[in-house]
Amino acid sequence: MKPYENYLIISDLDGTIIPRGGKVSEANKKAIAAFAAGGGHFGIATGRTPEAAAGYLGGVDITAPSVFFNGSMLYDWQKKEVLVTRPLTAGDGVKDPTLWPLFAERCLELFPKACLEVYTEDNCNIISNPQNDDPRLPHEYYKYRHCSLSEVANLMRTPWLKFFASDEPAVLRCLEQEAEAMGTAAQSHHFYSEVNYLEFVSKGVSKGSMLAEIRKMPAFRGMKIIALGDYLNDRELLEQADISIASGNAHEDLKKIADFTGCPAEEDLIVWLLDHFAKITGKEAK
Structure with a gap:
């Protein structure tokens, strides 16, 4: 052996x-x-x-x-x-998948300096202002593109695997509160992968x-x-x-x-x- x-x-x-x-x-x-x-x-x-x-x-x-x-x-x-x-937008805990584009839209409005990314199976889609990009992206072999939220809002065509936000910790705490208020927190698992990285995946994932x-x-x-x-x-x-x-x-x-x-x-x-x-x-x- x-x-x-x-x-x-x-x-x-x-x-x-x-x-x-x-x-x-x-x-x-x-x-x-x-x-x-x-x-x-x-x-x-x-x-x-x-x-x-x-x-x-x-x-x-x-x-x-x-x-x-x-x-x-x-x-x-x-x-x-x-x-x-295990898509974020189609998991067992998702009662209303249309909440996710609405939540992303709300984040764009409330947190204008945050880097917001929607991960689909084949890409990292950055929906926020390019000026907010996480500095890691050009140096870490990511395949990514800048696009509008509307380009990834069709959840049947492009299921979301992960929603990601990068900003100052105090801002991310406010973003968490918004997720609680809108109900996206209840139908997902969210966590910090770094002190300035907040991520949402499907409930139980x-x-x-x-x-x-x-x-x-x-x-x-x-x-x-x-x-x-x-x-x-x-x-x-x-x-x-x-x-x-x-x-x-x-x-x-x-x-x-x-x-x-x-x-x-x-x-x-x-x-x-x-x-x-x-x-x-x-x-x-x-």
């Missing part, structure tokens, strides 16, 4: 295995390759789109279905194939919710899942995994629920995991 057989690592990217402003290190790439050679499988769970993630993952052996849009999509990286989507879909697949049935994360949008991922690890730089609330706290992202968390594999799993790697 190979040393990592029947184990699947699924990891967040930014702040977990990618330092802020960096890429997956050569040391982490070698560790992931060693894990795969030892019978393990590796996947990612991110708020990014597949295209945006690809720019950071050259040379990384991704052998398991991976989670995108913070849980709204499960994707086969090797086949470049969408396996499952999270990075962790897609682990159930992975566990159902014959190739991964019965595998032990090791989840890695650093921020509050990784909470459900860590909670649903068999073994949970927070990076050393993780939010303190995430460290409290994790089984283990590893090294900071800058010090190569996958390397750390393999170095501590026996302790983490209670199983000697032979």
Whole structure:
């Protein structure tokens, strides 16, 4: 039996295995390759789109279905194939999908300096003033376009997977209040992926919710899942995994629920995991 057989690592990217402003290190790439050679499988769970993630993952052996849009999509990286989507505008908790374009319109009116993005399966659609664009976009491999809200308002033609707002924390708190008032908060799951990033996905959707879909697949049935994360949008991922690890730089609330706290992202968390594999799993790697 190979040393990592029947184990699947699924990891967040930014702040977990990618330092802020960096890429997956050569040391982490070698560790992931060693894990795969030892019978393990590796996947990612991110708020990014597949295209945006690809720019950071050259040379990384991704052998398991991976989670995108913070849980709204499960994707086969090797086949470049969408396996499952959970649209924000068509989930079980959506009583009135027409609220979403109305809410977006209200946000454009009330928060004129916010960057507002509507994510569909094939694009990041920026509906706010280009002057408000999040500075990350030109540097992070995103496929995106500027468009009017009316161009993505037909929810039957272009289901929304995620609604995203970036602004000062005080403004985002006001945006949350507006979501409560209009009813969109009640028919969605919303959370902060950074202190200045507020995201809305379908009710019940999270990075962790897609682990159930992975566990159902014959190739991964019965595998032990090791989840890695650093921020509050990784909470459900860590909670649903068999073994949970927070990076050393993780939010303190995430460290409290994790089984283990590893090294900071800058010090190569996958390397750390393999170095501590026996302790983490209670199983000697032979």
